[in-house]
Amino acid sequence: MRIVATLSIAVRALRRNLMRTLLTTLGMIIGVAAVIATVSLGYGAKAQIEAQIASIGQNVVLVWSGSMSRTGARSGWGGAGTLTIEDAEAIQREITGVVQISPEIQSSTQVAAGNQNWYTRIQGEGSEYFDIRQWPVIIGSAFSGQDVRNANKVAVIGQTIADQLFPGEDPLGRVLRVKNVPFKVVGVLSPKGLSVQGQDQDDLVVIPFTSSMKRVQRVTTLRNFMVQAAKPSLLFSVQQQIIDLLRQRHHITPEKDDDFTVRTQQEIAEVVTAQSRTMTVLLGAIAGVSLVVGGIGIMNIMLVSVTERTREIGIRMAIGARARDILLQFLTEAVTLSAIGGLAGIGLGIGFSRMLAASKGWPTLIPTEWLLYAFSFSAAVGVFFGFYPARKASRLDPIEALRYE
Amino acid sequence: MNTVIALEDIHKVYHTGGVDVHAVRGVSAEIKTGEFVAIMGASGSGKSTLMNIIGCLDRPTSGRYLLDGTDASRLERDELADIRNRKIGFIFQGFNLLARTSAVENVELPMLYGHAHLRGREQRARALQALETVSLVERAHHHPSQLSGGQQQRVAIARALVNQPALLLADEPTGNLDSQTSIEIMGVFQKLNNQGITLVMVTHELDIARYTRRNLIMRDGRIVSDTTVAERLDAERELARLRDAQQAVQLSL
Numbered sequence: 001m002r003i004v005a006t007l008s009i010a011v012r013a014l015r016r017n018l019m020r021t022l023l024t025t026l027g028m029i030i031g032v033a034a035v036i037a038t039v040s041l042g043y044g045a046k047a048q049i050e051a052q053i054a055s056i057g058q059n060v061v062l063v064w065s066g067s068m069s070r071t072g073a074r075s076g077w078g079g080a081g082t083l084t085i086e087d088a089e090a091i092q093r094e095i096t097g098v099v100q101i102s103p104e105i106q107s108s109t110q111v112a113a114g115n116q117n118w119y120t121r122i123q124g125e126g127s128e129y130f131d132i133r134q135w136p137v138i139i140g141s142a143f144s145g146q147d148v149r150n151a152n153k154v155a156v157i158g159q160t161i162a163d164q165l166f167p168g169e170d171p172l173g174r175v176l177r178v179k180n181v182p183f184k185v186v187g188v189l190s191p192k193g194l195s196v197q198g199q200d201q202d203d204l205v206v207i208p209f210t211s212s213m214k215r216v217q218r219v220t221t222l223r224n225f226m227v228q229a230a231k232p233s234l235l236f237s238v239q240q241q242i243i244d245l246l247r248q249r250h251h252i253t254p255e256k257d258d259d260f261t262v263r264t265q266q267e268i269a270e271v272v273t274a275q276s277r278t279m280t281v282l283l284g285a286i287a288g289v290s291l292v293v294g295g296i297g298i299m300n301i302m303l304v305s306v307t308e309r310t311r312e313i314g315i316r317m318a319i320g321a322r323a324r325d326i327l328l329q330f331l332t333e334a335v336t337l338s339a340i341g342g343l344a345g346i347g348l349g350i351g352f353s354r355m356l357a358a359s360k361g362w363p364t365l366i367p368t369e370w371l372l373y374a375f376s377f378s379a380a381v382g383v384f385f386g387f388y389p390a391r392k393a394s395r396l397d398p399i400e401a402l403r404y405e
Numbered sequence: 406m407n408t409v410i411a412l413e414d415i416h417k418v419y420h421t422g423g424v425d426v427h428a429v430r431g432v433s434a435e436i437k438t439g440e441f442v443a444i445m446g447a448s449g450s451g452k453s454t455l456m457n458i459i460g461c462l463d464r465p466t467s468g469r470y471l472l473d474g475t476d477a478s479r480l481e482r483d484e485l486a487d488i489r490n491r492k493i494g495f496i497f498q499g500f501n502l503l504a505r506t507s508a509v510e511n512v513e514l515p516m517l518y519g520h521a522h523l524r525g526r527e528q529r530a531r532a533l534q535a536l537e538t539v540s541l542v543e544r545a546h547h548h549p550s551q552l553s554g555g556q557q558q559r560v561a562i563a564r565a566l567v568n569q570p571a572l573l574l575a576d577e578p579t580g581n582l583d584s585q586t587s588i589e590i591m592g593v594f595q596k597l598n599n600q601g602i603t604l605v606m607v608t609h610e611l612d613i614a615r616y617t618r619r620n621l622i623m624r625d626g627r628i629v630s631d632t633t634v635a636e637r638l639d640a641e642r643e644l645a646r647l648r649d650a651q652q653a654v655q656l657s658l
Contacts, residue, residue, distance in 0.1 A: 319518065319564070320491070
């Protein structure tokens with residue numbers, strides 16, 4: 001029997017019980033719409049996180065003091081200061097593929113200027129920081145390598161600091177005090193806005209790390225380095241070289257764990273996206289359950305349909321329909337049912353995710369291949385749950401079926 | 406004359422509830438091309454079982470059945486379906502048309518399962534031609550519920566004819582019809598038979614059997630009588646007589 005004829009029989013049978021068809025399809029529609037909406041949220045979040053990670057900078061390898069040992073957490077990342085300025089210089093000097101390095105040291109404290117004060121992040125950085133993060137200074141200029149070497153009291157501030165400490169004024173050349181140490185503002189960073197976590201990225205003061213070590217924190221060790229590799233393919237090699245170099249410099253014997261942690265930007269991205277992926281998978285699984293429930297609805301209705309149409313099956317068999325013709329007819333009907341549900345569900349799911357994006361401002365993104373997955377899966381649900389009723393129909397005895405009242 | 410049906414010592418035993426029911430106990434018969442045979446018998450005589458075997462809906466427990474030269478007694482389900490499609494046209498007591506499906510679409514149905522993949526237009530042409538044979542072309546697009554019993558049975562006959570089978574098989578074709586419509590249907594059968602079509606009909610009505618050429622009578626699963634109909638009734642003449650009689654009644658009123 002030809003496909004077109006089979007399909008037209010299926011559509012006609014489904015139209016005969018329009019209400020029943022619609023209600024049965026509803027199960028599929030809701031299931032598919034839930035999957036599409038979940039996936040769009042998951043992918044939206046993922047895309048946003050990836051953009052965030054990319055904003056760390058280009059081809060970045062991060063080095064923290066402290067490590068996660070195989071036996072468990074011994075000291076947190078960035079906890080104990082085991083990194084030194086000499087380590088940073090050695091990395092810059094000895095490791096091939098390293099473009100530049102910015103040692104980092106962070107603290108949070110109250111800063112004041114005139115009669116204004118503000119609690120903010122103080123980041124001690126190298127002069128390379130702005131280039132690595134590709135974060136341009138829009139007013140004034142960044143501090144120089146000379147400023148870093150001399151531990152000069154200069155600062156580059158974020159937009160929020162400019163607004164809070166110097167409202168309506170030109171901040172350049174003004175002085176702000178960090179723990180009573182005066183710093184001269186030499187530049188203002190371009191605004192970045194909020195991060196995924198809702199943190200204000202412009203709420204910071206960047207000073208030379210040397211100044212931070214000597215004048216603010218009064219420490220001799222560093223918490224972390226930001227290293228830039230020449231190209232993405234060198235990230236792994238740079239990471240390995242840094243590990244070897246630091247183990248050697250820190251005199252770590254082979255049986256001991258590292259007292260530092262080296263992560264590439266890719267690895268960080270993977271960790272963060274893995275978290276959002278777990279969430280997506282979880283929600284997707286719940287949505288998937290509703291698809292299965294929809295499938296059971298289809299199976300139920302198809303079983304009813306087979307019983308109702310026993311006589312029709314008998315007639316068709318008497319005039320020459322083979323078992324596979326009957327099987328195909330009912331299977332086509334089930335798949336038509338689920339595929340229509342799938343299509344409608346995709347439409348509803350897209351509409352729902354647009355609505356979420358519009359009303360709640362959540363990032364949503366629907367990859368095209370997922371539309372295909374959702375449709376194929378709903379069709380597969382039809383085949384899976386339609387098979388048993390269809391086989392039952394195809395195995396009827398024509399004589400019994402003809403006698404059925 | 407070719408033999409269309411050759412039954413050789415057909416037995417059929419059903420196993421129901423642990424008891425063997427011997428429905429057909431050794432039937433042998435031959436039906437040749439162009440015959441018009443009525444199989445008669447009381448209920449339980451085994452005529453329906455025999456009919457199912459002749460119609461390739463069922464297989465005999467033992468014995469051999471040749472239909473148009475093909476041994477149909479040992480075929481698989483799908484092969485039987487194929488034979489039903491190509492060689493047999495079924496006409497049932499309850500018409501068995503698909504509801505909410507137009508007359509012409511009902512007639513097209515057997516072509517849907519046929520081997521010859523006809524184009525839609527050709528199928529439609531053939532179906533209309535078959536409806537023409539039973540004088541029902543003008544009702545081609547009516548649904549069964551919009552047709553009288555006699556008209557529904559004509560659609561069923563057209564459906565049986567559409568694949569040009571070797572044999573028309575009718576199971577109590579007049580069982581649900583009044584006497585005048587029954588005679589009309591017999592008229593259609595006689596016309597088809599005169600064109601050379603082989604017809605086998607199961608009936609329990611004696612007067613209906615008199616329109617055929619040969620009567621087989623069954624009892625307890627065996628054929629007990631095989632006679633040629635001596636004074637065969639002609640449907641056209643009987644209808645004319647019936648009409649006269651009806652007119653006479655109206656005149657007398």
